[in-house]
Amino acid sequence: MEAIILSAQQYKELVNRLDVLNKKLEEKQKSPNDTFLDNQEFLQLMNISKRTAQSWRDEGKVSFSQIGSKIYYRMSDVQKLLDKNYKQAFSSKKRNY
Template sequence: MEAVILSTQQYNDLVSRLDDLNRQLEEKQKKPQDTFLDNQEFLLLMNISKRTAQTWRDEGVISFSQIGSKIYYRMSDVQKLLDNNYRKAFKNNRR
């Protein structure tokens, strides 16, 4: 095995670069619940109309953020909506 000798400055530069790469990887691997969907993405994901999304917002079914006319939904809120409305399958004993 061959040894490589680095100066203190070179070592610090290398460590800094590795830290930057690590931060970039962590940013790209954000958990899905940490991401936001715009209104169009939400409509497509849930397969609903604009009117249904508006009703859900008005009735407090789903939380949202609004900046100007743009509406955003946190993926964790979408997951919570689906979890709160989850119904377990039941066993059908008919034969």
């Protein structure tokens, strides 16, 4: 094994870089429930039109936040919408005729 010698300054820089990378990784690993989607991302994720999204908001199917004209959806609310409309698969019994 080869030994590498670092000066105190180089060591501090290396540790600082590792701290920055660690913080970035922690941010990426945040729970998806803490994530917000803007309206465009929501439309793409759900593959729906603006009008459908508006209807869902009006009908109270999905919660949202609005700041000015900008609309945001919490990922946990999108998950609730999908869970609420989840349909269990039918049992596949073979019929004998």
